[in-house]
């Protein structure tokens with residue numbers, strides 16, 4: 675199965691060249707400001723892509739999916755072959771997929787929770803037999819390093835790590851050992867990494883300045 679992974683298009687989806695494939699995965703931050711109209715425009719665009727199956731999770735910018743879930747989900751539910759996952763799962767040609775939007779709290783954004791037990795409880799919902807895990811944010815230590823001068827100064831001042839991913843997600847992913855984990859959120863972490871038999875993909879299309887500079891990541895499962 676050819677899986678095409680994108681994330682963090684932030685309303686720039688029309689500028690992204692998406693290769694054809696069996697399954698298209700979008701790991702959240704489909705919008706910049708998160709209105710229902712923004713979600714609708716994204717839905718119109720993704721509907722025109724040829725992939726027979728599409729999986730979408732929300733990101734912390736996608737407010738409408740949290741605040742106006744009926745209207746925002748309705749926009750996505752009109753897209754043939756698209757499944758919106760929010761702490762829920764589905765199957766794609768025998769592949770067991772789970773999706774979740776939650777990220778560790780950072781300023782004030784949608785779908786965020788404090789680090790620790792609140793996030794841990796969300797990851798406990800992930801079934802043990804999951805093959806493909808789609809989340810908005812990275813696990814701690816994997817393609818989760820923030821860049822730029824300001825974060826470095828802040829980290830030096832507070833001895834905080836530059837790795838800002840979720841530690842309980844690292845543990846959950848290790849326990850479940852899916853074949854593939856797809857996320858975005860930390861745009862600077864764009865890339866692919868194999869660890870303990872799992873392929874991790876940070877599919878952020880936008881860079882830290884919200885410019886759509888990266889390519890879709892293709893994984894064969």
Ligand code: 5GP
Pocket residue numbers: 682703734735778779780820821825838859860861862881882
């Ligand atoms: P977004 O606003 O699209 O969710 O994230 C964009 C950028 O904000 C990331 O690439 C990263 O530079 C920064 N960012 C997001 N979440 C965090 C976080 O939890 N900690 C830090 N230090 N930076 C973050």
Ligand code: MN
Pocket residue numbers: 682684703733859860861
């Ligand atoms: Mn983003």
Ligand code: MN
Pocket residue numbers: 703733734735810858859860
């Ligand atoms: Mn994000």
